[in-house]
Amino acid sequence: xxxxxxxxxxxxxxxxxxxxxxxxxxxxxxxxxxxxxxxxxxxxxxxxxxxxxxxxxxxxxxxxxxxxxxxxxxxxxxxxxxxxxxxxxxxxxxxxxxxxxxxxxxxxxxxxxxxxxxx
Numbered sequence: 416x417x418x419x420x421x422x423x424x425x426x427x428x429x430x431x432x433x434x435x436x437x438x439x440x441x442x443x444x445x446x447x448x449x450x451x452x453x454x455x456x457x458x459x460x461x462x463x464x465x466x467x468x469x470x471x472x473x474x475x476x477x478x479x480x481x482x483x484x485x486x487x488x489x490x491x492x493x494x495x496x497x498x499x500x501x502x503x504x505x506x507x508x509x510x511x512x513x514x515x516x517x518x519x520x521x522x523x524x525x526x527x528x529x530x531x532x533x534x
Contacts, residue, residue: 458520
């Protein structure tokens with residue numbers, strides 16, 4: 416009986432120890448431009464106006480699917496704006512483009528209230 420109780424306690428400790436933690440609000444794992452590794456990105460939590468690099472996700476290691484991504488803290492995160500097409504930056508291929516953007520990080524994505532091409 417004691418052995419059974421010890422076995423049950425041991426198993427329950429393993430199960431409890433293996434639960435995953437949820438990422439913090441406003442951060443998400445994303446692909447690094449250098450090596451495809453992920454880390455949490457916090458980015459600007461208040462609205463900023465900045466010139467940032469953007470790429471299509473199909474040309475970013477670790478993402479590999481079309482979509483609009485912006486460079487924040489040396490990581491690419493999804494760029495959200497209702498005026499962007501799904502493949503807005505695919506024509507720039509691997510070299511990417513620069514945009515002047517007004518926005519902030521929200522729920523792990525960069526939400527832009529305004530953007531325009533930049534040099």
